[in-house]
Amino acid sequence: MITIGRLADYAGVTVKAIRHYHKRGLLPEPGRDSSGYRRYTAEDAVDLVKIRTLAQAGVPLARVKDLLDADPDALTAAIEEIDRDLRDRIAQLQHVRDQLVQLRGGDGLFVSPEVAGYLDDLRRLGVSERQIHLERDGWILMQTASPEDAALWIAEKRELMTDPDFRALYLEHDAAYDWPPSDPRLPALADRTRDWFARHRSRSETRPVRNPDIARLAVQTQPGASSPAWDRLTRLMEG
Amino acid sequence: MITIGRLADYAGVTVKAIRHYHKRGLLPEPGRDSSGYRRYTAEDAVDLVKIRTLAQAGVPLARVKDLLDADPDALTAAIEEIDRDLRDRIAQLQHVRDQLVQLRGGDGLFVSPEVAGYLDDLRRLGVSERQIHLERDGWILMQTASPEDAALWIAEKRELMTDPDFRALYLEHDAAYDWPPSDPRLPALADRTRDWFARHRSRSETRPVRNPDIARLAVQTQPGASSPAWDRLTRLMEG
DNA sequence: TCTTGACCTTGCCCCAGGGTCAAGGTTCGA
DNA sequence: TCGAACCTTGACCCTGGGGCAAGGTCAAGA
Numbered sequence: 001m002i003t004i005g006r007l008a009d010y011a012g013v014t015v016k017a018i019r020h021y022h023k024r025g026l027l028p029e030p031g032r033d034s035s036g037y038r039r040y041t042a043e044d045a046v047d048l049v050k051i052r053t054l055a056q057a058g059v060p061l062a063r064v065k066d067l068l069d070a071d072p073d074a075l076t077a078a079i080e081e082i083d084r085d086l087r088d089r090i091a092q093l094q095h096v097r098d099q100l101v102q103l104r105g106g107d108g109l110f111v112s113p114e115v116a117g118y119l120d121d122l123r124r125l126g127v128s129e130r131q132i133h134l135e136r137d138g139w140i141l142m143q144t145a146s147p148e149d150a151a152l153w154i155a156e157k158r159e160l161m162t163d164p165d166f167r168a169l170y171l172e173h174d175a176a177y178d179w180p181p182s183d184p185r186l187p188a189l190a191d192r193t194r195d196w197f198a199r200h201r202s203r204s205e206t207r208p209v210r211n212p213d214i215a216r217l218a219v220q221t222q223p224g225a226s227s228p229a230w231d232r233l234t235r236l237m238e239g
Numbered sequence: 240m241i242t243i244g245r246l247a248d249y250a251g252v253t254v255k256a257i258r259h260y261h262k263r264g265l266l267p268e269p270g271r272d273s274s275g276y277r278r279y280t281a282e283d284a285v286d287l288v289k290i291r292t293l294a295q296a297g298v299p300l301a302r303v304k305d306l307l308d309a310d311p312d313a314l315t316a317a318i319e320e321i322d323r324d325l326r327d328r329i330a331q332l333q334h335v336r337d338q339l340v341q342l343r344g345g346d347g348l349f350v351s352p353e354v355a356g357y358l359d360d361l362r363r364l365g366v367s368e369r370q371i372h373l374e375r376d377g378w379i380l381m382q383t384a385s386p387e388d389a390a391l392w393i394a395e396k397r398e399l400m401t402d403p404d405f406r407a408l409y410l411e412h413d414a415a416y417d418w419p420p421s422d423p424r425l426p427a428l429a430d431r432t433r434d435w436f437a438r439h440r441s442r443s444e445t446r447p448v449r450n451p452d453i454a455r456l457a458v459q460t461q462p463g464a465s466s467p468a469w470d471r472l473t474r475l476m477e478g
Numbered sequence: 479t480c481t482t483g484a485c486c487t488t489g490c491c492c493c494a495g496g497g498t499c500a501a502g503g504t505t506c507g508a
Numbered sequence: 509t510c511g512a513a514c515c516t517t518g519a520c521c522c523t524g525g526g527g528c529a530a531g532g533t534c535a536a537g538a
Binding site: 275276277 | 515517
């Protein structure tokens with residue numbers, strides 16, 4: 001006749017868990033002694049070990065209850081299923097872990113290594129933190145919407161960045177963000193940008209875009225995604 | 240400006256989860272449209288992906304909240320810790336799985352393969368199911384209290400069972416359970432049992448018992464663990 | 479005998495959402 | 509323009525216990 005605490009120690013379970021099993025009807029409430037304490041027998045201990053074994057494997061308590069007095073065949077089948085489930089859960093955790101290991105610190109936590117490398121390239125180039133932030137958020141969305149497309153796009157963009165003309169244009173666009181919309185440099189920048197795109201249109205426009213929604217969303221609704229000068233640039237290039 | 244359902248799809252999260260993040264203050268409540276629907280921007284999507292990434296790794300939401308605007312160093316440290324935790328959880332699940340794989344069906348679920356084999360031996364020997372049940376429950380308790388002792392004991396007991404004299408005694412004790420306490424065969428059985436133990440005392444009594452409590456518990460309080468005939472036997476052997 | 483610390487009791491709130499509900503909104507095809 | 513299908517809203521209950529509160533109990537020592 002042992003108390004709940006001792007029973008818990010024997011079975012390697014908390015007192016709280018035992019009381020919970022009583023509430024759920026998994027373990028019968030034992031008799032009480034004169035002071036109201038629960039008093040357990042060895043039979044309870046045996047039942048408890050069974051419950052613990054199944055519960056530790058992640059079997060829902062409702063199912064444990066059924067399994068406790070199931071016939072051996074059903075039990076064997078159930079165990080196989082439980083094991084399969086366990087295997088899946090391990091694989092999933094391993095996957096999460098791989099992600100975590102691969103993506104270390106800083107930007108790397110939320111974007112792929114390629115994008116992180118690209119952002120670092122921009123930083124070395126002297127691009128503003130505002131712009132880098134904008135790029136990063138854009139890529140997070142791209143990767144979420146379509147990792148494959150994002151992988152293709154980032155590769156292409158990094159290749160583009162090896163072109164000194166493109167780099168110069170990029171930096172100038174970055175700087176233009178804060179210019180007044182009447183700045184005389186804007187029309188010339190618009191012209192050069194148009195020229196560059198005309199020369200490179202063939203490459204960048206031919207691939208089908210699979211998730212245009214998310215791309216539009218990224219561009220349109222980001223706060224700080226535009227400025228008066230940029231708006232004027234857009235009009236100049238369109239007009 | 241997208242709805243909650245679309246945002247959920249983008250981020251690979253349920254609508255329910257997003258509302259939960261709002262309640263927990265992880266994700267700011269966005270503006271509502273004229274019909275009261277929440278309307279999200281790309282910024283929300285970015286935040287949500289961050290939250291999801293951390294939450295999937297099992298980080299408590301309270302901690303995610305802090306991590307979201309932590310400095311890079313603290314974040315790197317946190318990630319390392321999260322990864323360690325993940326590793327532990329995988330190891331623990333793997334352990335449970337090993338147990339489950341090893342202990343297939345039937346009695347095997349709750350006792351070691353050795354004990355299961357021993358119980359099968361008893362069954363082949365023609366021991367009553369009542370007695371086998373008694374033995375099984377006893378072993379479950381032993382294994383719970385002290386797996387090492389249990390392993391030693393079961394090995395010894397199986398060896399004992401190779402002795403035809405012991406087997407005969409065991410079977411007769413099993414049969415004696417239902418005898419009337421006045422049965423004339425009882426004194427003779429008690430004598431033979433005492434003799435046998437006298438001859439084998441050297442081996443079975445020399446090892447220290449590490450968890451006598453649980454053993455006594457097992458023997459004393461199991462319902463059906465004794466009968467009038469067995470009680471008489473005990474008295475005969477003691478006297 | 480009184481106290482101290484460990485143990486027990488019930489009860490309530492918490493996590494991280496999932497399931498389900500009723501009520502109303504939106505969108506699309508007929 | 510109507511109805512059907514689908515969406516969104518908040519509210520409430522469920523999991524498997526952990527943590528905490530407030531009180532009763534027990535065994536041992538001063």
